[in-house]
Amino acid sequence: MEINFETLRGDVERALAEAMDIPSLEALRVRMLGKKGEITQLLKTLGTLAPDERRVFGQKVNDFRRVFEQGITEAREFLQFKQQSQAIEKETIDVTLPGRRRAIGRRHPIASVQDKLTDLFIGLGFTVAEGPHIESEYYNFEALNTPADHPSRDEQDTLYITDRIVLRTQTSPVQVRTMESMKPPIRIVAPGKVFRADEIDATHTPVFHQIEGLVIDKGITLGDLKGIQELAARHLFGENTKIRFRPSYFPFTEPSAEVDVTCHACGGNVPPEGCRVCKDSGWVELWGCGMVHPRVLEMSGIDPKVYSGYAFGMGIDRITSSLFGITDPRNYFENDMNFLAN
Ligand SMILES: [Zn+2]
Known part of the structure; x- marks a missing residue:
């Protein structure tokens, strides 16, 4: 070979x-x-x-x-x-290159105000209760003494999912769910999102935030309610803040009141050039409250002859706007980092 x-x-x-x-x-x-x-x-x-x-x-x-x-x-x-x-x-790492800047997030203004309020109430012995966003008409309206012909049940105001299922229009259904599942004494706050069929404009957004409070015990009076509202107002706006009750109407409380807080911009002493925040009244209307309607107690299985209670519902968005001087609530939902960071 x-x-x-x-x-x-x-x-x-x-x-x-x-x-x-x-x-x-x-x-x-x-x-x-x-x-x-x-x-x-x-x-x-x-x-x-x-x-x-x-x-x-x-x-x-x-x-x-x-x-x-x-x-x-x-x-x-x-x-x-x-x-x-x-x-x-x-x-190989080039140690002479500038570092990559890491964006540090922060609490959303609404979340920080919600936390501030929740912290206050937890300190006062309240517990935090939660409920579903998608709610039955019964819990959202009927159990809160809001009959079928009540204007707030209009489809134009409420986002209906089916005939009997809605996106909750208020955090108040949590009150009913709590009263059904707990025996008094009850002391809860229920923070969360609520929904309305509102077009988005400079004063309305279809989703906003409330914190609802409910206290049921023997011998609870309007004086207890007012004391707590005053405490909350001072916690939010400072020691010198005053409140006043104005008679109002809510189906699930009787009597009911609007809570006005002294204007945090002018302190209630409107200067000669006027005050944009309180529109020269010295007061800002911030939330509603009242003594729980006996019929609401009854429907939830609590004897109104033995127990009484109060409830309040604060609009967190409105309080946040008031605290930070925010004029357009659309800012809360637009993920604009410049807005959120300042
Ligand atoms: Zn003012």
Whole structure:
């Protein structure tokens, strides 16, 4: 058998030099040493040769194989080294580059006011109660003494999901759910989102936030209610804040009152040039409250002859606007970082 080992060696050396990565090097190894590789084939022919021919040819093939294997090993080491250096180069940190600025988030103004109020009431022995956003008409209206012909049940004001299911228009359904599941004494606050079928404009958004309070116990009076409202107003707007009750009407409280708070801009002393915040009245109307209607107690299985209670519902958005001088509630929902950060 005539094999020009010089030519073969030249071919293989060229192939080794041309292998630019590990996979092509592996392909070359298989081409030569694999089951059907060229060197393997040569070794297989040894058996067919005469003994002295076999010795000489065998020597040459084995020498060639050794040289080839060494070539493969060296080429692999070189390629691995090259790969590592490239990887290290890529991962090098340039310590002179400026750092990436990380934006630090902060509480949404509505969430921070909600927390501030919740903290106050927890400190006064209230617990936090929650209820579903999707509510039955019964809990949202009927159990709150709001009959079917009441204007607030109009489809134009309420977002109906089906005939009898609504997006809650107030946090008050949580009151009813609590009275049904707890025995007095009850002291809860229920913060959360509420929904109305309002078009978005400078004074309305279809979703806003309330915090509802409910206290039921023996001997609860209007004086207790007023004391708590005063405390909340001072906690929000400062020690010198005063409140006044103005008679009002809510279906689920009797008597009911609007809570006015002294204007935090002018402190109730309207300057000669006038005050934009309170429109020169010295007072800002902020939330509503009242003594729980006996019929509401009765419907929830609480004896109004033994127990009495009060409830209040604060609009968190309105309080937040008042605190921060925000004139357009749409800002709360627009994810404008400039607004939220200031
Ligand atoms: Zn004012």
